[in-house]
Amino acid sequence: MHKEVTHPIIQHKLTILRNERTKHKEFREIVSEITMLLTYEALKHVGLREVEINTPVAPTVGYEVSHDIVVVPVLRAGVGMLNSVCEIMPTARTGFIGLYRDHDTKMPVEYYSKLPESSDDALVLLVDPMLATGGSTSAAIDMIKRAGFEQIVVLSIVAAPDGIEVVEAAHSDVNIYCAAIDECLNDDKYIVPGLGDAGDRLFGTI
Ligand code: PRP
Ligand code: URA
Numbered sequence: 141m142h143k144e145v146t147h148p149i150i151q152h153k154l155t156i157l158r159n160e161r162t163k164h165k166e167f168r169e170i171v172s173e174i175t176m177l178l179t180y181e182a183l184k185h186v187g188l189r190e191v192e193i194n195t196p197v198a199p200t201v202g203y204e205v206s207h208d209i210v211v212v213p214v215l216r217a218g219v220g221m222l223n224s225v226c227e228i229m230p231t232a233r234t235g236f237i238g239l240y241r242d243h244d245t246k247m248p249v250e251y252y253s254k255l256p257e258s259s260d261d262a263l264v265l266l267v268d269p270m271l272a273t274g275g276s277t278s279a280a281i282d283m284i285k286r287a288g289f290e291q292i293v294v295l296s297i298v299a300a301p302d303g304i305e306v307v308e309a310a311h312s313d314v315n316i317y318c319a320a321i322d323e324c325l326n327d328d329k330y331i332v333p334g335l336g337d338a339g340d341r342l343f344g345t346i
Pocket of ligand 2: 270272329330331332334335336338
């Protein structure tokens, strides 16, 4: 399943992200804001368990998230989405995956992996702002599954239709939430219209 979260506020913020005039400070802030909105949507049906508590007035039954939430940003650009997830789920554990797209083949190359121990109730939020060919997201999911995790949700900001197809063909059990599904990929496998190189724009390396 994939879902394009087309809330008007997301569309407003995404337009600022897409604008080539937006500099890295504002770009980073808006990536965080959009991630927060995507996280709310992705966790809409998260499991809850009942807990008995006392308010200052009376005993009552409340709820707490029953999953062990694990957030995994794909380096570099996924790091721009990490803090927002942690703000919403401060007890989340964090893992890191390092992948870059080979300049010529556009295939993902793995250079780093540090994932927490898996647990039965773990729910992994894999965060990367760009899902272009889908190669990096598929490779990251492979790595997370190899580490023993079973429940995985992908949060991306801009996705290409071809990339979504690739990820869903390889991992039909993984749900994808994104802020926009764009038109296509260009010859350099960049998303069109997209927002350019997310890592460079986040970290001011252009
Ligand atoms: C970008 C992006 C994704 C990947 C998407 O990373 O953050 O990880 O490309 O492309 P794909 O769907 O075609 O695999 P990049 O390789 O540019 O690395 P960086 O974040 O370190 O710049
Ligand atoms: N990676 C990016 O940062 N942007 C794209 O459009 C495609 C891959």
